[in-house]
Amino acid sequence: MMLITCPFCGKRNESEFIHGGPVGAVRPDPNAVSDEEWVEYLTVTPNPLGPVQEKWWHARGCGEWFTIWRDTRTHDIVEAPDGTK
Amino acid sequence: MSYDVTIERCGLMALFDLKGAPDAVSKWAGDALPSLPYRPNSRTEKDSIELFYIGRDHWITRAPLAQENAMEARLMPTDCPADISIVRVSDTMTFFRIVGPDAGQVMSIACPMDLHDSVFGTDAVSYTEVFGLKALVMRCQDGIEFAVEQSFADMVEDYLIRATA
Numbered sequence: 001m002m003l004i005t006c007p008f009c010g011k012r013n014e015s016e017f018i019h020g021g022p023v024g025a026v027r028p029d030p031n032a033v034s035d036e037e038w039v040e041y042l043t044v045t046p047n048p049l050g051p052v053q054e055k056w057w058h059a060r061g062c063g064e065w066f067t068i069w070r071d072t073r074t075h076d077i078v079e080a081p082d083g084t085k
Numbered sequence: 086m087s088y089d090v091t092i093e094r095c096g097l098m099a100l101f102d103l104k105g106a107p108d109a110v111s112k113w114a115g116d117a118l119p120s121l122p123y124r125p126n127s128r129t130e131k132d133s134i135e136l137f138y139i140g141r142d143h144w145i146t147r148a149p150l151a152q153e154n155a156m157e158a159r160l161m162p163t164d165c166p167a168d169i170s171i172v173r174v175s176d177t178m179t180f181f182r183i184v185g186p187d188a189g190q191v192m193s194i195a196c197p198m199d200l201h202d203s204v205f206g207t208d209a210v211s212y213t214e215v216f217g218l219k220a221l222v223m224r225c226q227d228g229i230e231f232a233v234e235q236s237f238a239d240m241v242e243d244y245l246i247r248a249t250a
């Protein structure tokens with residue numbers, strides 16, 4: 001069992017949440033990037049070995065969408081790496 | 086295993102769903118509602134009208150069904166400003182009361198939240214899960230009450246009967 005901290009409700013059972021996928025890159029201006037960069041933005045999903053920022057939805061709770069950092073090696077929820085938020 | 090509890094399936098109650106910035110909601114509602122609860126997942130009450138703070142910028146108010154028309158007249162859902170939303174949802178939720186010495190044990194079968202008094206106090210109210218369904222849970226006299234979407238009520242009643250048989 002994993003406890004996930006909702007910013008509104010506090011720590012709750014993972015079963016109350018729905019995973020919304022990793023947080024992707026910021027959408028670039030399609031006119032200002034190359035085709036290659038645009039395709040990369042559209043198709044490449046973050047999949048690091050280590051901390052990844054993810055979107056979660058407190059669906060069977062308050063309804064809040066928020067992000068957490070999770071370490072893909074341990075499944076633990078971790079602090080944001082230095083220099084990120 | 087049998088439990089020392091009484092299960093009551095409650096009749097309709099007046100329910101309104103309110104969304105918007107707290108200032109805008111309380112300005113529009115005036116004294117038609119209790120003061121807005123300050124802490125997330127808590128409730129306030131005034132003159133048999135309860136107000137549940139159940140999400141960011143999101144409340145549900147509940148009152149006896151006999152007060153539904155009067156509340157609608159006060160809250161004026163169809164005339165409210167565009168930056169808030171008020172919707173009558175009285176017939177969308179069914180409440181159950183689980184009361185008696187073993188109410189906590191029965192709820193521990195159904196619900197992943199710690200509902201002990203020390204953690205989940207008298208003014209606590211929260212959406213969580215009951216038998217895997219989204220449910221609004223709170224404390225009541227001698228037990229716990231919760232609401233599920235009305236269409237699940239027969240099924241949940243069956244679950245409760247099986248869980249306590």
Ligand SMILES: [Zn+2]
Pocket residue numbers: 006007008009010058061062063064
């Ligand atoms: Zn929440």
